[in-house]
Amino acid sequence: MAVKKKRKQPKNLALGRPPTAQRPKSISRRTTKSLINKLHLLEKRKLQAVCKGDKTAEAAISAEIESLGGLETYQKASLQGQREDRGGDSSRVLMTWLEPITHVVRGSVARRPRVLEVGALSTDNACSRSGLFDVERIDLNSQGKGILQQDFMKRPLPKDNTEKFDLISLSLVLNFVPDPRGRGDMLLRTLQFLHEPQDPPGPAWASYFPSLFLVLPAPCVTNSRYLDEDRLVAIMSSLGYERIESKTTQRLVYYLWRRHARAQNTLAFPKKELRPGSSRNNFAIVLR
Structure with missing residues (x-):
């Protein structure tokens, strides 16, 4: 009678996985x-x-x-x-900024702040894990369950206040819009989805909401011919936004803009050279 040979066990689970279950290679x-x-x-x-x-x-x-x-x-x-070794999730910066009112939001009996995350890639970022918000996520090409496939520029306008938001996140979204006018139009459109400045329930909320969380590649602001921080502040002020937080790293710039007034007569901001130089990029935002 032949002796059955014992099958060698894989040294670890990763080695025993079928090819289709192997971890995808990281992109440098x-x-x-x-x-x-x-x-x-x-x-x-x-x-x-x-x-x-x-x-x-x-x-x-x-x-x-x-x-x-x-x-x-x-x-x-x-x-x-968004991996930890690449700088991680940008909403962690937002959560750090909102720490002063975290206890107020948790204790609110009226409602939780509503957040619209445009260009959402994950349902597991710091904002979602906090449990502080009712988060709605949209993206042009949904990457999974919990993210609605939708173009923000074609999203139906809110019918009433119940469909408006306390915070809109545009993290690495505006820079993907190829046209400077399209970027201006996107910023202008955020106003139609945010609550009016007087709507937040309580003074603590009013110090941070309604607001826009904006993240861009740093060179869009620090090394553009047509946009610098003063120009960006002027554009946002024209829309009724006030900068309450900002942070600049080697790779990214982060801003939290609070809507403090209803824009009455939005000024025109054409494409205008501010910093000449062959090493500059052409990122611009145009308001018509």
Whole structure:
């Protein structure tokens, strides 16, 4: 009678996993940055082709974007950037800023603050885990359950106050809009989804809400020909926003803007060169 050979056990669970269950390879920091920059450039060139009515160029650029993986690739690169070793989740900065009123929000018997997270990539960020907010998440290309696939610029306007928000998060969203006018339009549109300044229930809330959490790549503000911090503050002030918190790192700039007034006559901010130089980028925000 043949002796049955004992099967060798895998040394660990990872070695015993089938190929389809293997952990996906990490994208290097350099590759991540290169992918995001390339897709931004292509989107800008595509918009220029559309404006010129050049269908041939538009189709060629669209094909190139598709070959790189399009929005899905951009999102994967962005998710890599949210890893702990890449600087982590941007909403952790927001939660640090909101610490002074955390106990007030937890003890509120009226309602919890409503948050609209535009360009949401995960349902497990610091804001979601806090349990302080009722969070609604949307994205152009939903990455999972709990994130509604929706374009913020096409989202139906609130019918009444119950559909408005206390805070809107635009974390690394505005920089993906290829057109300077489109960026201005997006900032202007946030006002239609936020509560009026007098709506928050109580003075503690009113010191932070309604508000806009805005995160951009640092060079958009620190190294642009057409935008610096003074210009950004002027644009936001024209919309009725007041800067109450800000933070600049090597990679990102973070802002918390409180809506303190209802914009009556929004000023026009055309594309205007502020800082000349061949090493500058062309990021701009235009208000019409």
